[in-house]
Amino acid sequence: MKKILLILPAFFLVFNVVAQQTEHYTQYEYNQFAFNPAVAGTKACIDIRTGYRFQWVGIDGAPQTGFINAHAPLRFSKKNRNSFGPKHGIGGQIKRDAFGPFSFLQLEVAYALHVPLNRNWNLSFGTSLGLKQANIDAAALTTEVTDPLVPNSSQSFIVFPDGKFGLWLADKKTYIGFSIHNLYGQTMKSIGTDSDFQRHFYLTAGRSFKLQNKWSVIPSFFLLKTKNTPFDFHLSAVVDLDNKVSFGLGLRRTDAITAQIRVKLFNFISIGYSFDFVISKLGGNMWYTHEITGGFNSCSNYGNSNSTDCPAFE
Secondary structure, three states: OHHHHHHHHHHHHHHHHHOOOOOOOOOHHHOHHHOOHHHOOOEOOOEEEEEEEEEEEOOOOOOEEEEEEEEEEOOOOHHHHHOOOOEEEEEEEEEEEEEOOEEEEEEEEEEEEEEEOOOOOEEEEEEEEEEEEEEEOHHHOOOOOOOOOOOOOOEEEEEEEEEEEEEEEEOOOEEEEEEEEOOOOOEOOOOOOOOEOOOEEEEEEEEOEEOOOOEEEEEEEEEEEEOOOOOEEEEEEEEEEOOOEEEEEEEEOOOEEEEEEEEEEOOOEEEEEEEEEEOOHHHHHOOEEEEEEEEEEOHHHHOOOOOEOOHHHO
């Protein structure tokens, strides 16, 4: 129960505009659409991603995140895929975050416009619109003294609208993405007038470098900034064998060293696992983070094992 008491202040700090309000993914390279709506339709076919993240295993009420998302181009014929000109993409995702007695269910749909700059580079613009359902389980709240900030009954309410905007620039070896979350800055008035969702700014980039015998290395970074928090970043490098097997290491600011492995089966199914070794003061109690992901794309139906115009994030 003491662990819950330690977690509660952190939550209320989040909604007093001093902390980050969105989830982390260690395998961000392979889940770019979760952060950037401009990625919708960048692949040649339907792409589906799902996963679950267990953060700080061993702490009661530690964050857990589950998600499923999908996106696709609006036209599927080979003629349209190979033609030079603007293209469109759509997508959607469902995500659930749980943190102690608090949970959020988020649903959103996305649209993206892809404009070719030349035969190699494409610039994409994307936006998404959705809603969040917030839940507070008052039965799980315990405090040593009466606190007016802590509700005495369970609550559930809807936050609408919730929106994102994104830009995506990519060729077959390089990608650069920028996105903004919580566009409308909605406030959860049931908790308090200061419990607003802060805008989050994401910047990510990566490049694939060919080695020998179908091997390649893909360094990348993931940067996050909010108004009242310092820069949060994740640096990583993935070694890939012919887009079939990949493994990599990374560093998330001063918080964790990460490791991941991913296997692709039958050209259209992928399975990934990552592990975060906490190196901050929190790690003194040997708490770890696990992330399991799965992916599916239908590009094998077209006889094409490379399901994306940018293999650096396939």
